[in-house]
Amino acid sequence: MSSADTDTSRRVTIRDIADATGVAPSTVSRALSLPDRVNHATQQRIQQAARELGYVPNSQARALTSGRTRAVAVLVSDITNPFYFDVIRGTQHQLSAAGWTQLLVDTEESAEAEVAALSAVAGKADGAVLTASRLSDAQIARFAERTPLVVVNRRPPGVPSVLIDTPGGVEQAVQHLVSLGHRDVLYVAGPDSSWSNERRWRALVRVAKRLGVRVARIGPHAPFVDSGAAAADAAVHAGATACIAFNDLIAIGMLTRLRERGIRVPEDMSVVGCDDIFGADFCNPPLTTMTSPIERAGRVAIRMLLGRLDALPADEVPGEHASGAVALPTHLTVRGSTGPAPARPR
Amino acid sequence: MSSADTDTSRRVTIRDIADATGVAPSTVSRALSLPDRVNHATQQRIQQAARELGYVPNSQARALTSGRTRAVAVLVSDITNPFYFDVIRGTQHQLSAAGWTQLLVDTEESAEAEVAALSAVAGKADGAVLTASRLSDAQIARFAERTPLVVVNRRPPGVPSVLIDTPGGVEQAVQHLVSLGHRDVLYVAGPDSSWSNERRWRALVRVAKRLGVRVARIGPHAPFVDSGAAAADAAVHAGATACIAFNDLIAIGMLTRLRERGIRVPEDMSVVGCDDIFGADFCNPPLTTMTSPIERAGRVAIRMLLGRLDALPADEVPGEHASGAVALPTHLTVRGSTGPAPARPR
DNA sequence: GTGAAAGCGCTAACAA
């Protein structure tokens, strides 16, 4: 049923190549992993044979001896959230470009699951990217001692991180609202456990003070579209005419609820989201939001991690220091969901 | 800096446990992997020690001897497409429930990348799920001989598959349009390389014939929101009053374009999508679409695969035969994008 | 029921 040559069912190993080319297995190993340390001619012969025999290196065996898996784990807190899709897209892209494997783990918003994953993953991957960790800075730092880590949207001391500069976006958003005549802004908060949530709120308070804008806050709200309904009701009850929501999911949910209640956006209420996820441009009305380079954050995180693992030339690694932070700029994308303040406060 | 006991920097191995408990490494191995084949008392002692020492099995070493990685690869053709998010969510869920690892691979719509990934993955995973493969049935079957495979929305002979019954959904969609007075339906085709695309078109032709509806087809269109603009223009040019789009991405893009052009949906044109992805409910107007159990498809695919790998009790494995197909029902979700046919054909 | 020993496929000293 198969061709006349050797057994088809067994995978080709470096031994097979060694036999075929008349060299020692170690030479084959070198020819494949450190080509410069082998006579050019034999190197060619070996690689040729490898190709002909259909050799595929056994990554398990390789990992066992070298201690390196050429895989990295990417932990997300909720695989359901479109924000992470973009992150994953970025990490995936950068990893496959480097020939590495991505292990995707959903921690489901649970710190225990995160700890479990991080411990389990230690042997399976050479490093990990934490997006939206639910752990304390100290815990993260502790794990980082054993496993190279890069965190997104967190700033644990000593651990390299990628920050999306939403505070900068908040400033633009408030200025935009001010330019439309708004003097009151309501912050629709996300989960208390979110680092970004506090960061955005503080940025809002700071900017508002400077621009003479009054701010208030409602929440916390879970980061789902469905949470938007309650948020919208609360915003209306608070008499708000301009809201900045923790993220686009909540903002989109608010839009839907406001429409149901006959409250016009932006005529009666302006809504600003955060992140510019898939859907923010085609919801109704289209959402003004802080566009974050989410995919880029994923790519940068991987580049930093690969840099730390010496798997990337130094000049391709972002950030000056190994434990430094890289901040990616955000910009406001104005769409239909924001408009002039109503003539008189309601 | 660390506690007084042994070296902190090295990972705990079964040898350490063996030393600590005074048994042989092989006994530790058994106690951990095949607990029934060990004296209950010593088994307890060993597991206790393992816990105390913080033992984490080295999956590489385990894989090397056992030949099993307890990981599965999930290949998607475009990680950008929200359809796959739901699939990934399903696979991730089912895998982590079983304590397995998910390797996520984006083949970027390329058959070569898929082949490369499939070969590379062979050693890293015990099996793979192909969602939207770009390979031929024969190629898939060939890979399936070496690596346990489950395919989604394909039907290569001999390879277990999970099918989302969009033909059934097409029937409901056409009946819905007929009930609104439409007698002409335009199919807005997806990519030629898509198996589902042909399947949906054929189902449409069949149903239309039975119900006395005229059908036409435009396309192919790439499965992106951005493709929807050209599709909408073509549909308008064709004088269509009711369209069924290959998927929601195209349908949402059409909605946007029609609105730009001042063509009212559903008054001037009814649009039906397919899949019910994230966003279909909050686009403008909300999209009537065939709701597919996408996440469930992912879960079912993993269960079938784990079943084939003997990693799941037989009674939890869907489908009668190892190489059978499981079809998941679809249903039509009617929202604002469909309405009565215009009084007279335009 | 438990231990000794071999070896999975590969890499990394160390010699030659």
Place this chain on the structure above:
DNA sequence: TTGTTAGCGCTTTCAC
């Protein structure tokens, strides 16, 4: 430059 020799941590015969 190449071959020899040891393992990496674990599972798995095969004895005992």
